[in-house]
Amino acid sequence: MAAAVTDVVVEGKDSQGKNASRGTRKPRTDQGDQTERQRFFLAKPGGSHGVVDLGKEFPGEAEAIVESLKTGLSYFVVSEWRGVADFSGRKPQLARQAVQIAPKVG
Numbered sequence: 001m002a003a004a005v006t007d008v009v010v011e012g013k014d015s016q017g018k019n020a021s022r023g024t025r026k027p028r029t030d031q032g033d034q035t036e037r038q039r040f041f042l043a044k045p046g047g048s049h050g051v052v053d054l055g056k057e058f059p060g061e062a063e064a065i066v067e068s069l070k071t072g073l074s075y076f077v078v079s080e081w082r083g084v085a086d087f088s089g090r091k092p093q094l095a096r097q098a099v100q101i102a103p104k105v106g
Helices: 002-021 061-071
Strands: 038-043 054-058 075-079 081-086 093-098
Touching: 038 061, 054 061, 054 075, 061 075
Parallel strands: none
Antiparallel strands: 038 054, 038 075, 081 093
């Protein structure tokens, strides 16, 4: 079984080209099963351009785009993140992690 694993690794190195000489990297903590939840808001009419003033929320980007076209107002896409740190190696690794939203009950 060890020979089969070695063969797969050797084949993988050949197919990757010049990137095969690079060292291995840890996967980023914000990748994987976690999905980023985005929320879509239309800007409030008459708001100043320097301040974010959120108006009506839409369930998806398509609806926000259509309403933006109808009204001539901008729309905002908001996502929530949390900073995370990994101190297990020699250098601390900083990353972001999407905040999970609990489902509504009731």
